[in-house]
Structure formats: structure tokens, C-alpha cells
Amino acid sequence: MIAAGCDVGSLTTKAVILNNARLLGHALVRSSFNPEKSASEVMEKALASARLTMDDISLCVGTGYGRERIGFVKKTVSEISCHAKGAHFLQPSIRTIIDIGGQDCKAIRLDAKGEIVKFITNDKCASGTGRFLEVMAKLLGLELGELGRISGQATHPITLASTCTVWAQAEVIMHLNEGMPKADLAAGINEAMAARVAILARSVGIEQDVCMTGGVAKNPGVVEAMEKQLGVPMRRLRLDPQLMGALGAAVFARERLGVS
Amino acid sequence: MIGTMREAAQNLQNAFVREWKKDGGKTVGYSCTFIPEEIIHAAGLLPFRLRGIGTTSMSIGDSYFGAVNCSLPKCILQLAGQGSYTFLDGAIITNGCDSMRRLEECWRKASEDHRGTLPEYYEYFSVPHKSVDYSVEFYEEELRNMVGTLERHFRCTVSEQSLKKSISLYNKGRTLLQKLDELRFGRDVPISGEDAMAVLIAAHAMPQERFIEMLEGVIEGLGKAPSVSGGKKRLMLMGSASDDMDFIHVIEEAGAIVVADTVCYGSRTYSALVDEESDPLHALSSHYLKHSICPRMLGYYRTRLSYVMDLIRKARVDGVILQNVRFCDLHGSENGIFERDLEAAGIPCMRLEREYGPLTETGRISMRIDAFMERISTHCSSIGETTSDAARTRQQTI
Amino acid sequence: MKRETREYNLDWMLWSSVVSGSKVMDGTDKEYQALLRLIPNFRGIIDTILRQGEPGRLFMKMGAEYLDDIKAVHEKGKKLCFGTFVASKDLFYAFDNVVPAWAEILTVFATMMMRKGTAEYMDYCCEAGFTETSCSAQRGSVGAYLAGLAEKPDFLVCGAPGICDTNANAMQFMSEYLDIPLFQLTFPSNLTGRRITDYQRKDYRALIAFVEEHAGSRLDEDRLRSVLAEHRRQDEIINEIFDLTRLKPCPMPPIFNLFLYAGRLQSSGRKSLTALLESMLRVVRENAKAGRAGTVSGRERARLLMCYIDHYTTDGRFWQWVDSQDISLLPTLIFTFFNRGINYAEERQDQTYEIDTSTMDAMIDSLADINSRMPMVKQLRGPYDAAGMWREDLFCMTRLMKPDFAVYLGSMGCRNSYGVNKLIQRDAERFGLPTLLLFADAFDDRVASWEFCVEKISEFMHVRGIVS
Amino acid sequence: MYVAGCDVGSLSAKAVIMKDDNIVASHIMFARPEPSESARVVMEETLRKVGLSMEDIACCVGTGYGRNAIPFAQACESEIACHGKAAQWLKPQVRMVIDIGGQDAKAIRVDETGTVVRYAYNDRCASGTGRFLEVMAGAMGIDIEAMGDISAQAREPVTLSNQCVVFAETEIISLINAGRELPDIVGGLHRALSHRVASLARSIELEGEITMTGGVAKNRGMFTALEEALGVKLVRMDTDPQIIGAVGAALMARQTAAGNG
Numbered sequence A: 001m002i003a004a005g006c007d008v009g010s011l012t013t014k015a016v017i018l019n020n021a022r023l024l025g026h027a028l029v030r031s032s033f034n035p036e037k038s039a040s041e042v043m044e045k046a047l048a049s050a051r052l053t054m055d056d057i058s059l060c061v062g063t064g065y066g067r068e069r070i071g072f073v074k075k076t077v078s079e080i081s082c083h084a085k086g087a088h089f090l091q092p093s094i095r096t097i098i099d100i101g102g103q104d105c106k107a108i109r110l111d112a113k114g115e116i117v118k119f120i121t122n123d124k125c126a127s128g129t130g131r132f133l134e135v136m137a138k139l140l141g142l143e144l145g146e147l148g149r150i151s152g153q154a155t156h157p158i159t160l161a162s163t164c165t166v167w168a169q170a171e172v173i174m175h176l177n178e179g180m181p182k183a184d185l186a187a188g189i190n191e192a193m194a195a196r197v198a199i200l201a202r203s204v205g206i207e208q209d210v211c212m213t214g215g216v217a218k219n220p221g222v223v224e225a226m227e228k229q230l231g232v233p234m235r236r237l238r239l240d241p242q243l244m245g246a247l248g249a250a251v252f253a254r255e256r257l258g259v260s
Numbered sequence B: 001m002i003g004t005m006r007e008a009a010q011n012l013q014n015a016f017v018r019e020w021k022k023d024g025g026k027t028v029g030y031s032c033t034f035i036p037e038e039i040i041h042a043a044g045l046l047p048f049r050l051r052g053i054g055t056t057s058m059s060i061g062d063s064y065f066g067a068v069n070c071s072l073p074k075c076i077l078q079l080a081g082q083g084s085y086t087f088l089d090g091a092i093i094t095n096g097c098d099s100m101r102r103l104e105e106c107w108r109k110a111s112e113d114h115r116g117t118l119p120e121y122y123e124y125f126s127v128p129h130k131s132v133d134y135s136v137e138f139y140e141e142e143l144r145n146m147v148g149t150l151e152r153h154f155r156c157t158v159s160e161q162s163l164k165k166s167i168s169l170y171n172k173g174r175t176l177l178q179k180l181d182e183l184r185f186g187r188d189v190p191i192s193g194e195d196a197m198a199v200l201i202a203a204h205a206m207p208q209e210r211f212i213e214m215l216e217g218v219i220e221g222l223g224k225a226p227s228v229s230g231g232k233k234r235l236m237l238m239g240s241a242s243d244d245m246d247f248i249h250v251i252e253e254a255g256a257i258v259v260a261d262t263v264c265y266g267s268r269t270y271s272a273l274v275d276e277e278s279d280p281l282h283a284l285s286s287h288y289l290k291h292s293i294c295p296r297m298l299g300y301y302r303t304r305l306s307y308v309m310d311l312i313r314k315a316r317v318d319g320v321i322l323q324n325v326r327f328c329d330l331h332g333s334e335n336g337i338f339e340r341d342l343e344a345a346g347i348p349c350m351r352l353e354r355e356y357g358p359l360t361e362t363g364r365i366s367m368r369i370d371a372f373m374e375r376i377s378t379h380c381s382s383i384g385e386t387t388s389d390a391a392r393t394r395q396q397t398i
Numbered sequence C: 001m002k003r004e005t006r007e008y009n010l011d012w013m014l015w016s017s018v019v020s021g022s023k024v025m026d027g028t029d030k031e032y033q034a035l036l037r038l039i040p041n042f043r044g045i046i047d048t049i050l051r052q053g054e055p056g057r058l059f060m061k062m063g064a065e066y067l068d069d070i071k072a073v074h075e076k077g078k079k080l081c082f083g084t085f086v087a088s089k090d091l092f093y094a095f096d097n098v099v100p101a102w103a104e105i106l107t108v109f110a111t112m113m114m115r116k117g118t119a120e121y122m123d124y125c126c127e128a129g130f131t132e133t134s135c136s137a138q139r140g141s142v143g144a145y146l147a148g149l150a151e152k153p154d155f156l157v158c159g160a161p162g163i164c165d166t167n168a169n170a171m172q173f174m175s176e177y178l179d180i181p182l183f184q185l186t187f188p189s190n191l192t193g194r195r196i197t198d199y200q201r202k203d204y205r206a207l208i209a210f211v212e213e214h215a216g217s218r219l220d221e222d223r224l225r226s227v228l229a230e231h232r233r234q235d236e237i238i239n240e241i242f243d244l245t246r247l248k249p250c251p252m253p254p255i256f257n258l259f260l261y262a263g264r265l266q267s268s269g270r271k272s273l274t275a276l277l278e279s280m281l282r283v284v285r286e287n288a289k290a291g292r293a294g295t296v297s298g299r300e301r302a303r304l305l306m307c308y309i310d311h312y313t314t315d316g317r318f319w320q321w322v323d324s325q326d327i328s329l330l331p332t333l334i335f336t337f338f339n340r341g342i343n344y345a346e347e348r349q350d351q352t353y354e355i356d357t358s359t360m361d362a363m364i365d366s367l368a369d370i371n372s373r374m375p376m377v378k379q380l381r382g383p384y385d386a387a388g389m390w391r392e393d394l395f396c397m398t399r400l401m402k403p404d405f406a407v408y409l410g411s412m413g414c415r416n417s418y419g420v421n422k423l424i425q426r427d428a429e430r431f432g433l434p435t436l437l438l439f440a441d442a443f444d445d446r447v448a449s450w451e452f453c454v455e456k457i458s459e460f461m462h463v464r465g466i467v468s
Numbered sequence D: 001m002y003v004a005g006c007d008v009g010s011l012s013a014k015a016v017i018m019k020d021d022n023i024v025a026s027h028i029m030f031a032r033p034e035p036s037e038s039a040r041v042v043m044e045e046t047l048r049k050v051g052l053s054m055e056d057i058a059c060c061v062g063t064g065y066g067r068n069a070i071p072f073a074q075a076c077e078s079e080i081a082c083h084g085k086a087a088q089w090l091k092p093q094v095r096m097v098i099d100i101g102g103q104d105a106k107a108i109r110v111d112e113t114g115t116v117v118r119y120a121y122n123d124r125c126a127s128g129t130g131r132f133l134e135v136m137a138g139a140m141g142i143d144i145e146a147m148g149d150i151s152a153q154a155r156e157p158v159t160l161s162n163q164c165v166v167f168a169e170t171e172i173i174s175l176i177n178a179g180r181e182l183p184d185i186v187g188g189l190h191r192a193l194s195h196r197v198a199s200l201a202r203s204i205e206l207e208g209e210i211t212m213t214g215g216v217a218k219n220r221g222m223f224t225a226l227e228e229a230l231g232v233k234l235v236r237m238d239t240d241p242q243i244i245g246a247v248g249a250a251l252m253a254r255q256t257a258a259g260n261g
């Protein structure tokens, strides 16, 4: 039986199709203002990549901010549970997950069975979310992917004084004008991000293995800064970390179908 | 009947207040559960717990309070400044918490810019922060002053007799609320948390006599009512003041039922009865200082913890929501210790920070509640278990 | 918290910095310069302090003595009492086996001397479950204690309930988190009156009983008498210094402010403070005689009254900056202690305390009275415009010291002062005192950098025509 | 005698040339990353409009957040002083100026000579500034210029709970998803911002006639929302409110030049 998961996030919409433990297809699109449309779009793409049609899917579980509005979904599960499920599915030794998405960030701790012991989410301010990085990348004229890579070349990372995304932006502009190398700026940005998230992560209690999920986990600069901050290695997962929520949803669907 | 109470809970100047005013009755607002309603009642006045519901703007609240103050007193100030509280003939503010006590000055100042928005009777009373002999004595003296100022301003007399009568009336209300709790604590709960919240709020927003009358009816009706709790997880709400039924609604929409709480506006006021035998002011002073579970009484955390543990057991609670209004120091910090201790006892907890005021962030709140519900469903913790994973893993964490 | 941070104890680090700082002046100027290079992180503040000559050196020695006691408390077989600055020290120095450590003082030391301030300790509080919106003055050091990075206190004493929730909560949290007994001194919202005095004296006696129990020793009458006598002597010197600060130009060097209140908060009743104060008085007198301002240049361009607290972050550059701008810093408002005879209390003697050493009871009453007039305890316990509260104190100071402008600076955790600072600003402006509310945190430059603060203060001085 | 004022803001650079009591030319453009570059370009453009060159300018004063980087400015003044000065000069009855720019909001009280007597600025969060509206406009895919007209059609403006610019964006998206009308959302945004600014203004006590300056004042939705929030009619500037800071700087330049000559 074929199961699917669809994660309608604030910034991106993701879908994963599973047959037992085998990944048949996946897709990722930018979220539009209409979650229904984003969901069908991403699902079509995922189905195409798996050479399937909607009729082949026995059950699809939805998650993410827009989860209640996906037409083809029978059941919904929160993102927190999905990220936990997905990460545990890929790597059962994971005990702590740091998920940074576009609009929030979460720290989740699991037990050996993959069940959630504790979680914390940030919801005060946009600093410490993926959006912060996007704003900064745009400012530096870099692709999101580059922001992480280039920070490896930094020699003197800057320190950002402001926590507000918008003010931090002004600060970065100032440094840019001073002719500061982009690598140093990028490194400073990634470090600022990691420092903010590390507080959250530590308050949930770090236990190894630790992994990062969500789009920001694709930024190696943040991942390394995080390792430095927390003093533990981040376990790399075998699948695009941004898909973790959708994968978890698909695993839920599969469990629902009674496949163990 | 519950519908009427909901109406009373959702509107500032509700039908009961209007009726009371129409008959020439006077109303006195008060800021905190540490002010004995009995005294206001004994003076022939209607005690009305100050609230901040239905604000759509903070333009007045923010121009006096600072950016780091809690939104509850700010909302009250906003309403006051807008003239929504002109139905009050008096207001009593205390040093409940820091932001709340600053309401005293802010309201007074705001009334200079927004004329006619300060009740004529406007007083500040100082509630001690500990419950020892000399503080009970001190507070008794404050209460005596309160009686004096009320008598002078409203030209009434508060006799020992009338005080005793009020105490016994309010005790009756407390007893009934305890009965309601018993119904909520049973396996089959006949009332949703949202409705129960309406009842609890109404208790401080209408004449107590009327409230008692209605509550008796409600309880009788609930005795025969079907269960609304089937298959639902039983939650308890702790932390900052909350009089927002929509908030409870969001929680219950996730498939839970709120069966108990320890919050202000909720069931903070009736766990014990006032002694009816001894001198009334002394009895009130001692009751209010000794039976509160508010963290403003500093140094009594252990007492509160054992109260909470007891409540959790009695109400068969599956999980606890530890919420606090942003910048609420008292609950914000106490929730941290509660989380540690409750989790160690095997009770799943979730911390949530929110704003007081119209509930618009439902998306984020319900996402968390969903996740929490998913967590307790799989975890299936029962209170009997002593050490949970949480407790065990704490030792190993960094 | 980073692993590197976990490798050192906060009290040890502060001790070693201050002790070496207090010794750098002992050598030649060349040695001094060389040593300064070795301490890049707090070179600025050490230099600013030591440049004051003898008072600076005595200040460092006093700090070293204080920190040495704290760091080695258990080695010396003594008990460590941890608390907040709103409880006076005299009582504890009257026990021969109690060492008092106060959260805010340690935070200030660490904020000024450590490269990244106390950010990691502050964050550790949140990691431990303590609310991140609370006051940075406590979090800065409490975080280190929660993390076990300091000698564990034997008991806690807090004087903040009724004055400041967030402060009191920090102590309550610490007490529960580390399982340490806690005593809370409480205060009614008024300052004077028989009932109030009675209450406070009873509460203070309960405190003494608590300390005796946990220190395992009794309060010694003779020791207490000598501590209080020393305190009285210190008050007299301070009275004279304060009187001289009324002169235009103000003969007191800006950083003396820090010496004054830090000294009183950490070492009141101790000989080391008396020596420091005597030395300060000599300097101030000389400046006054010469008609010089206390600034390095000897000139005074403007008189600034910090109407709440000072700014401590980024190497304590606040004092350096004020000095370099030829701004006289008048005594910081909240750090006024209200001893009998002090000039700002001229017409309100009932708000002051008097030290009576005749009997044990009289001494305890004096202690209670001192304590109920501690910084913040006095000005923030009740409505800001009630008698003896913030507004009245501000106006009295303004009449007396004639500041050109006032700046409010506090902490983001401060519900109390943020709850009324707009009101006080409004009143101050009507009173004719230009007042700036600075949206920054005195202990945490992540809220707003020191550069931002300088810009805002300069802009204010300029726009409001305080300097041309 | 010609004088000039140059205001290099966070979002836009503005320049004004004055002769006697008249504004003879002005120009607004988006700020470049380098403030000195913005200043140079905006000044050149302004000069070009009246066929002048920098030599013709007796004095130029710089203001705005990039003021210290303007190479040709003889002096610098804070925006607070400039907005206060110019608003009162243009509308003598004005005693209070509310300036909302891209990066901050200020309430300024002036006396009858245009001298600042009190002021307050917003706290360190972008949510009370023009940037807030820009980000929201971006999220809804509409033009910032069109916001005023759209909000005029609002019937039931929404209430926003979130103060953070970025989170408010999420909220907007969910409101759109919930099927709320665009005008109601835009109206709600204006209301939210105007209430924040109104509380800022109230905190220094409203006095006399009030006007609004800065780029956001061009948005008529904000203008009416602020009038509602404050409960008073605002004085409308005949001059483009976005250049008021630069006008103030030019007035300061005139003073300096007169003092020198």
C-alpha cells in the first residue's frame, strides 16, 4: 500500500510518497497564498516523480501551517510530531531534533521509541527563523544555498548586535558599505542564528544523537555554527532535511494503514 | 442558564451589571483576587473583577505603560481610557504583581488626558507578600482602612453583622463551585472547560446572590447531563490570568477537555472557606493571605506544588498547559519550576507564552496544542507511574 | 552555554581579574602599561578606574577583598549568603562566619569585565527554564550559579518581594532549582508611619533568626556595634561628598559614582570602604577648592542625572564617555540611601534612617530602617508619585543638584520602572528637566549597543539644546 | 542665495534646494547601499532640475540616518530637529509632528519657533515603522502606493495580534486564506500601525495642531487611520511629506549661511 505525506509550510510545501520503507517520490514547491493550490501542485509533482496517480495513494496525511486546508488529506498531524516521526524513521538513534523552518523554530526531544518527551517552539520574534536568513541572503545578493557555503571562507566573522531581523539588516548594510567581505558577514549571520536557536535547544535538554531538520538545516554554515555552540555533532540525515515533516506525515499514513 | 453566564462572562457591562445600575446600585471594580469581595458586598456595593476583554487597540494602554509590561493591565487601561469602565463607581488596585500595581498610576494619569474615566472612589491597598502573624495583622489593618474609605465615600456602614452575612454568602458560592469541580473531576464530565470557565468568570461579574441562584440550577442540570468527555484527554490549565473562553475553545477543539485550572479568573478563589466564627476582618485577612495559590506570595512554592499535585490526582489530569502572558514574571518563572517538577512526577507539561487580549494567534496556538495532544496520546502517562522518561533523561542531558 | 565558558567559575574569574587589576598599579608605569595589554577585555574600565589614582586603587582593593571572601568562602569555613542588592550588607558582616554575595554586584563586575558580558549566563537561565523576560541584573550572575559555576550558596536572602517581582522570582527560582533555603524580606507600599516601621522591624527580626539558623551562629552584639559605627562614619563622609557635588562645576569625577554605590552595596560597615571614601573626599575637596570639575579636563559642559541606573556594558565605557564629553555625572538617583543629614533629604528627615547603637534592639531597628531605604526599596515600593517615591526623589535631587538633563536607563526586565517611566518623564519635563528614556538594557548590549546609546544621548543633548 | 538640504534615510534619499523662502527643486530616490553615493546622486539630480551646480549652493546641511557620510554637507542635523523645524515653518500653527519613516517613527513637539521641546522615538523593533507596511504590501503582492486607496474601501478592518513584522506577515497570509477581503486587511494594517504610533505620540502628550511627515504620510490610509486613532484632525502638508526632513535641513543651511555671511 502506498502512503503519502504533505507538508504545507509557511514558505515551502513538500510532499513525500512512500511504499513501505521505500521512498517512491518527493517534491518541493514554494508555498503560494493558497495552501490548497500549493498542496495539489506539490502532490502532482511528487506523483509524477514516482510515476503514480492520486488513485494509487491509499492514504495521505497532512501537516504544516496549512494542513487543515488540504483537500485530499484525510488525517492531519502537527509538524512537531511529523518532524519527530520522520527523523526517527530515518535514524532511530536521534534523540534531539532542531527544526528551523521559515517562520519558527522548534526543539524536540525524543525517547528511544521515537516518542516526544518534550518540545519547545519559539514564537516571539522572527529572529531565529529561516526568514531571517532569507532576508540576509537577499541583502548580500546570495542564493540561500551560498549563504552557508561561503561562510566557510570567513576569517573574521562579524557580531550582530541587533536581534530584530529588520534592524540586523541595517547593520549588515552598514558592514557591506564598509567593504567587509561577504564571507565574514555570512558567517556572522549564521552564527547569530545558531546562537539564538541554541538557547531554545538547550532548554529542551540536548541528548545525542542530535539532528537538524527544516530548510535551514540545508545551510552548512548554520549547522556548523550550531555544532560549535552546542558542542555536539549534528547527525546528517539520509534525506533532504527540508522534507522531514512530509516524510513524517507519510510514515504516519503508513502506520495508519497498518504497515509496520 | 449557562448561556446567561456566558453572556455575563463575555461582556464587560453585562445584563446583570446594567440591571444593578438601573436600580441605582453602585459598582466597585477590583484588580486582584487578594481583595475580599465580601467587604465590597457588605458595603452594599457590587464587586466587579476588572478585566481587559474586547480591546481592539492598545493606543492608550501603550502610551502610559512601557513596552515590557504585561498586556492584561494594559488592556484594562485601554478600556478605562476609552471610557468602557465609566459604569464603575469605584476601583481598588493593589500590588498584586508589578505591572498590575502600576495600573494604579497609569489609570490615574490617563484620566488627566481622558477626562471622566477615573471612578470617583479610587484607592490603592497594599497586600503583604507573606502569610505570617504580623502580615495578617497588617493586612487586617489595610482591610479596616478599606472599610473606612468605602463607608466614607459611599455613605454606608459596614457592620460586623453585615460582614458576617457577606462572608457566609460568599462561602455558599465557594461551596457550590467546589461542587461544580466535583462534577468536572468525575470520569464522565458533563460540562466543557469552556462553559466551566464562563461560570467561573461570571462569579465575579454579577451579584453573588444571583450567581448562587443560577449556579444551583446549573449544577442540578449537570447532574442529569450526558458526558462530554468521552475519549478526550483531560487537561489542566495553569499559569497567568486567563479569562478568554476562546482560548479554552481552541484547546478543546484539539480533542481535549479542560477539567481543572489554577489560573486567575478561574478556580483560584474557592479552594477553602472563610472562617465564619472569628472576627470577620481577621478571618478575611487570614483567609486571603493563607489560601492563595498565586506566586505573588513568594517563598510558598512547595505549598503550591502539593496543592497542584493533589488537584491533578483528584481531577485525573492527563496533561498540564503551563501558559503565561508575555512579561508575566510571576508565572513565567514559576512555570519553569512547575514544568521540571511535574514532568519528574510523570505529568506531561507544555509551556506556552501568549498575549492577553483578543485571540488571533489561533494558528500557532492550535499547532502546539495538537502536538501536545499527540504527545500525550502516545505517551499514555498515568499519574500512578513515578519516574517517566523525562525524569530519567534529565540526569543525562547537558 | 559553551563548553569553554563551563570550564571556569564565575566567582573565580572575577576574583582573578580584580585581584590582578588591583595589583597592576603597584609597579612602575611601564609595568602597568604592559599589564594592561595582558587584559584586553577590560583594559578600558580598569584604566578608567586606576587613572583616578589612590581612590581607584582602593576601589580595586576593596573589590578584591570582597571577591576573595566569596571565592574562598568554603575554604575559609564560612557560609555563603547570596541575595539581591536591595538587602543591606551590615547584618552579614556582623556575623564572623557569613560572607554575603549579591547578584547584581557580580553581574556588574562580569558585565564590565568579560568580553561578551554575561550573555551566556543570562541565556543559561532560559535554558534552565527561567523566564527570558526577567531582569538581566540578576540573570547575569544567577545563570552561573544555576549552572554550578560558582561556590554554591548556603542560603539566600532576598529583599525584593513587594519591590520587584522579577528580582524576587530570580531568587525563588534559584532556591527551588538548587534547593537552597530562602528568606524573603517584604515591604509594604508606604515608606513611613508607625505601622510600616513596625512591620519592617518584625520582618527584619525574622530575617535575623533565619540567618542565625543557617549560619549556625548568633548575631554578635559587639561586632554589630562596630559595623554600624563604621557605617555611620561612612555616611558622614558621603554627606560631605554629596554636598560638594552641588557645586558648579561638579568637583566629583564621574566614575566616583560607581565607587560610591558599589562600595556601599558591597562593603558597607567595612574598613576598606571607609578608606576609599576618605580618599575620594580628599580628591573632591581639592577639585572644589581649585574650582575644577571632576572630569579629566576639569571642565563641565553639562550636568547629567541618571534618573534610574547607570550603563555597565561594553567595558564600562559609559563613565569614560561621560568624562570625555566633559559631562558631570551627578549621583545616580536610585542609589541614594537616605541616611540622616544627607542633603537631598533636608526637608524630609522622616524618610531617613538613623543609626542607634545603644542597645541590641536599637541596633536591629536601625538595620531594619537602613534596609527599608535601600536603593529601589525606597523609590519603587509604592505609587511613583507618593511621598518618598521616585518622583519626589527626582525632584528633590533636581532642585538640589541642578542637572541640565536626565536619562532613564534600566533593564528590559523592569516592569516597575517601565510601568511608570513615561509618566515620570512627563512630570520631569513639566518640572523643566529634559528627560530622555533610553530604550536599552544596562547589563545587556544585545538589546541596544553602547554605540546606539551614545548616539541617542548625543542627539538628545543636541536637539534639546543642552549643549550647542 | 541658494541653500540645500540632503536627507539620506534608510530607504530613500531626498534633497531640496531653496532660494529665499521658496523650495526651487527637490528629488526623492531609493537609497543606494552606500550613503555617500545616495547623497551624491540625489543631489546631482536635484541640481540638474534647476540647472545649478554644487558651487551655487551657499550651504548644505545633511540629515537622516546616513547624515555623517554626506561628503558635501557643511553640517549635520538630526532628523528630529529637521522635521520639527520644517513642519512648523511650512505650517506655523503646527506644534506636534509625527514622522514615520522606513526605519523608525518619532513624535516631536515644537514651539512657535520650530525648536524641539520634546520628542520620543519608537522602541527597537521594526513593527512600528514604515517598513512594516512595506513588508506587508510585499506579502500581499500590492504596491505600497496603492495601499491608501485600497484601505479606503475597507468595511470591517481586521484586528492583528502580532507585533512582529514577520509574524504579522504570517497572520496576513492566514487572513487571506480565511477569505478576508484585501481592503479589510490593509485597513487593519493601517489601524495597527496607527495605534502604535498614536501611543508614541500620546506618551509625550498631544498638543496643539498635529501634522504627519515622512514617507508613510503619503499613504492616505495611514493619514486617516492616525486621525482616527488620535481622535483629532491632522494638518495636511502641501509639500510632499517625504521631503520634510530635507526641507528642514535646508532651513538649517539657510540659518548657517546667514550666520556666516
Ligand SMILES: Nc1ncnc2c1ncn2[C@@H]1O[C@H](COP(=O)(O)OP(=O)(O)O)[C@@H](O)[C@H]1O
Pocket (backbone or CB within 6 Å): A008, A009, A010, A011, A012, A013, A100, A101, A102, A103, A104, A129, A130, A131, A132, A133, A134, A144, A145, A146, A148, A214, A215, A216, A217, A218, A219, A242
Ligand atoms: N537550499 C537551501 N540552503 C539553505 N537554506 C535553505 C535552503 N532552502 C531553504 N532554506 C531555508 O529554509 C527556510 C524554509 O524552511 P522550511 O522548512 O521549508 O519552512 P516551512 O516549513 O516553514 O515552509 C528558508 O527560510 C531558508 O532560510
Ligand SMILES: Nc1ncnc2c1ncn2[C@@H]1O[C@H](COP(=O)(O)OP(=O)(O)O)[C@@H](O)[C@H]1O
Pocket (backbone or CB within 6 Å): D008, D009, D010, D011, D012, D013, D064, D100, D101, D102, D103, D104, D129, D130, D131, D132, D133, D134, D144, D145, D146, D214, D215, D216, D217, D218, D219, D242
Ligand atoms: N508613495 C508612497 N505611498 C505610500 N507610502 C509610501 C510611499 N513612499 C514611501 N512610502 C512609505 O514610506 C516609507 C519610507 O519613508 P521615508 O521617510 O522615505 O523613510 P527614510 O527616511 O527612513 O528613508 C516606506 O517604508 C513606505 O512605507
Ligand code: SF4
Pocket (backbone or CB within 6 Å): B031, B032, B033, B034, B095, B096, B097, B100, B241, B264, B294, B295, B296
Ligand atoms: S495573578 Fe496573582 S497577583 Fe495577579 S491578579 Fe491574580 S491573584 Fe492577583
Ligand code: SF4
Pocket (backbone or CB within 6 Å): C135, C136, C137, C163, C164, C165, C166, C167, C376, C380, C410, C411, C413, C414, C415, C416, C417
Ligand atoms: S532594575 Fe527593575 S527589574 Fe531589575 S531589579 Fe530593579 S526594579 Fe527589578
Ligand code: SF4
Pocket (backbone or CB within 6 Å): A124, A125, A126, A127, A163, A164, A165, A166, A167, D124, D125, D126, D127, D163, D164, D165, D166, D167
Ligand atoms: S524585533 Fe524585529 S524580528 Fe523581532 S518582533 Fe520586532 S520586527 Fe519582529
